[in-house]
Amino acid sequence: MLGDLLPKVPVSYGRYIEPFFGGGAMFFALQPENAIISDSNPELINMYREVANHVDDVIQHLKRYVNTSEAFYAVRSQEWTTLPKAESAARTIFLNRTCFNGLYRVNKEGQFNVPYGKYINPKICDEDGLRAASVALQKANILCGDYALVLEHYARAGDFIFLDPPYLPVSEYADFKRYTKEQFHEEDHAELARMVMILHERGCQVILTNSNHPLVHELYAPFNIDVIQTKRHISCNSNTRKGEDVIVTIPPKQRTLSKSLPQPLPKQVSAYPPTRFMGSKSKLLSEIWSVASQFSVNTVVDLFSGSGIVGYMFKAQGKATVSNW
Numbered sequence: 174m175l176g177d178l179l180p181k182v183p184v185s186y187g188r189y190i191e192p193f194f195g196g197g198a199m200f201f202a203l204q205p206e207n208a209i210i211s212d213s214n215p216e217l218i219n220m221y222r223e224v225a226n227h228v229d230d231v232i233q234h235l236k237r238y239v240n241t242s243e244a245f246y247a248v249r250s251q252e253w254t255t256l257p258k259a260e261s262a263a264r265t266i267f268l269n270r271t272c273f274n275g276l277y278r279v280n281k282e283g284q285f286n287v288p289y290g291k292y293i294n295p296k297i298c299d300e301d302g303l304r305a306a307s308v309a310l311q312k313a314n315i316l317c318g319d320y321a322l323v324l325e326h327y328a329r330a331g332d333f334i335f336l337d338p339p340y341l342p343v344s345e346y347a348d349f350k351r352y353t354k355e356q357f358h359e360e361d362h363a364e365l366a367r368m369v370m371i372l373h374e375r376g377c378q379v380i381l382t383n384s385n386h387p388l389v390h391e392l393y394a395p396f397n398i399d400v401i402q403t404k405r406h407i408s409c410n411s412n413t414r415k416g417e418d419v420i421v422t423i424p425p426k427q428r429t430l431s432k433s434l435p436q437p438l439p440k441q442v443s444a445y446p447p448t449r450f451m452g453s454k455s456k457l458l459s460e461i462w463s464v465a466s467q468f469s470v471n472t473v474v475d476l477f478s479g480s481g482i483v484g485y486m487f488k489a490q491g492k493a494t495v496s497n498w
């Protein structure tokens with residue numbers, strides 16, 4: 174879906190937050206400098222933390238695996254929590270590379286239960302890919318937990334939040350929600366939509382994906398919903414490989430202030446040279462900034478710039494390019 178998603182990514186944003194991380198396709202495409210990534214699956218998060226911090230150990234362990242049915246089932250039967258962390262990460266990658274269709278599915282006890290994939294020559298140890306992933310992951314704060322707790326605690330105005338939850342099933346047989354032993358039901362989707370509304374109110378920029386299900390249209394009716402044609406690779410039934418998904422784009426809520434509260438000015442503003450022509454305007458800086466700081470902009474054009482102080486305040490925040498005229 175990246176071809177449809179990437180053009181919708183905001184041009185500028187604070188932090189990148191992805192709390193249903195899974196394979197993290199969007200994160201790895203964007204490679205943001207400042208990110209919070211999380212998932213409720215502790216085995217997956219252990220894998221990403223180990224790739225971030227001990228990639229050489231993970232690679233060493235991966236090199237020991239062989240692609241046979243016997244080896245696969247022996248490794249699958251291991252309890253990941255009992256292994257050293259780097260070995261456990263390698264086990265997760267090995268199973269992903271050699272299991273049927275790269276699917277991740279667990280039983281009620283949380284044990285991985287996807288069968289052997291019988292691939293001729295799967296790339297079990299993609300050393301270059303792992304090292305590149307390690308570099309990208311080192312720039313992220315990697316958390317394990319429920320999406321709602323992570324967003325409640327971390328999301329703030331200006332952040333870009335990508336939400337790719339377990340999808341609502343569109344057919345009787347489709348089952349894309351068995352990622353963890355805790356399932357994601359219709360009421361969880363309603364709860365997620367309430368959280369999205371809170372993020373919108375907070376001033377976050379959100380993109381959400383889901384299947385093209387009537388409930389998704391109902392929950393996100395106030396926002397722009399694009400239906401796109403998708404091919405699913407994780408499905409044993411070729412009829413369910415084609416599908417329609419949706420991309421919901423939720424902009425930050427625009428605020429109109431009846432009374433603006435003075436905001437703290439960026440520190441660098443105090444270093445700005447006093448101007449001969451602006452008289453007492455500097456006394457209004459807090460008031461001006463309390464309004465100006467609420468806009469998310471890429472370019473500031475200050476047509477009667479004088480000292481250019483408003484543009485300078487944006488510049489000090491590193492948020493915009495500025496032309497003073």
Ligand SMILES: C[S@@+](CC[C@H](N)C(=O)[O-])C[C@H]1O[C@@H](n2cnc3c(N)ncnc32)[C@H](O)[C@@H]1O
Pocket residue numbers: 192193194195196197198199211212213214318319320321337338339340352353357
């Ligand atoms: C559709 S997948 C994400 C796919 C991912 N965007 C990618 O590119 O591969 C959904 C992910 O949400 C996680 N998840 C399920 N319920 C969750 C919850 N309540 N809080 C956080 N993560 C959850 C699953 O473990 C799974 O990794």
